[in-house]
Amino acid sequence: GVKVVERPFEVNTRARSLPGPVDDPDLVEEVALDLLDEFADVRVRKLGVRVSKLDFAESDQATLAGFDAADRSGGETSESFGSRSTDGVDGNKLTDWVGAEPSVGSEGHDRSDARPRRSGDGQASLDEWD
Known part of the structure; x- marks a missing residue:
């Protein structure tokens, strides 16, 4: 279109x-x-x-290789990027990460040192739309 x-x-x-x-x-x-x-x-x-109703083959699945911590740090893995539990999956496909639990230090910080989350902060969870 x-x-x-x-x-x-x-x-x-x-x-x-x-x-x-x-x-x-x-x-x-x-x-x-x-x-x-x-x-x-x-x-x-x-x-x-614009294009719509895109359908990707399994071989076209986006991978996380471009977002790997080693890529960002020039070959050295940085602890600030954290890791996620993948329960035996290799983590190369985006779908491997859906539903994974964040580990301590993921996203570069622990929630204890972050600003407390307030209700009505301009964001909503899908759970709030039941």
Whole structure:
């Protein structure tokens, strides 16, 4: 889909659904350009392109290797990054970390030295929306 904002603030959106999953950036670009043809002679203030209903194969799962403490410290592991219990999983996939319990020192500090959490602090837990 595309979003085109004309002057002063007239917002136009156009979208096209494809019949199935697509693993071709050139096709996504082609569809976006087709949708923009309607606005070829228009002075545009802002332009956006979006994709939705993305489906990733298991092999495309994001890994935590880019966030490894060794990467951040140039090869030396820093205790300030902490670790999480993974119960036998290797921790390379993001899904390995979902639901894991934080260990002492995770996120760089112990909660005892942090500011106490207040209710109504501008954040809500999903449990509060039952």
